[in-house]
Amino acid sequence: MTVVLKLGGSVITEKDEPETVDRAALSAAVSAIAESAVGDDIVIVHGGGSFGHHHAADYGVSTTAGTHDVDGVQAIHGAMCRLNAAVVDALTEHGVPAVPVHPFSVAVRDADGDLSLPTAQVTTLLDEGFVPVLHGDLVAHAGAGATVLSGDELVVELAPAVDAERVGVCSTVPGVLDEDGAIIDRIETFEAVAPALGGSDATDVSGGMAGKVRALLALSAPALVFGPDALSAFLGGESPGTTIAGDDAG
């Protein structure tokens, strides 16, 4: 049973302090992964938090607004690689056979913005007993230079590629919240929840919760959005937080 898990950048970093890992939160998340029954059959994606988003905002780069500024590309991609190294190191310390996979090196968007992400290296690494760890990144974008590639987009590409049976998105919130702050149990269309969906409380160039829900509705497997306290429950087979199941999720 393959699991695709996104660790929100807002969970594992101090989102308001540039390039600062939240060591306690990262360690708690990594312990939950290391101790779960899922074992090594998991692909991990992490978001940008205070590593990617601050630099992306500084250079005016988002998932649709690109840059040709080489300093900007190096700053954003470099920061994401530093966060990725911190995540891989933490997993390794807990005995998880984690290896880095950098999307900027392989992904591309065409002039219409459509994303292509080769995944044979991910499936092969999984088959060979490794735990691939990808991250929100930049992506070469025809006609736009480089744009942001969010971890949520990566989850949508990876889940079918590895035939994931479970998809989890661990964020700082306990689920997608309605206008009264209660956890929405299940989301099947964007329109039904759009009034409650905002961006992010922190610097975020990839759309916050609205972008997340929109991306996850495109999946053919239901995806769960939950908070850090529910990570062990998710990995243990429970369905905490909000289930996002679009038309294709059956």
Ligand SMILES: Nc1ncnc2c1ncn2[C@@H]1O[C@H](COP(=O)(O)OP(=O)(O)OP(=O)(O)O)[C@@H](O)[C@H]1O
């Ligand atoms: N209806 C909503 N329910 C829950 N969170 C919401 C809602 N509307 C807006 N948000 C915001 O969305 C944020 C989660 O999205 P965000 O993109 O910041 O998280 P992340 O994926 O964990 O981090 P990152 O993008 O750095 O990986 C919450 O912290 C909250 O501020």
Ligand SMILES: C=C(C)CCOP(=O)(O)O
């Ligand atoms: C800002 C960058 C480079 C990555 C964004 O990834 P996300 O936090 O998953 O949206």
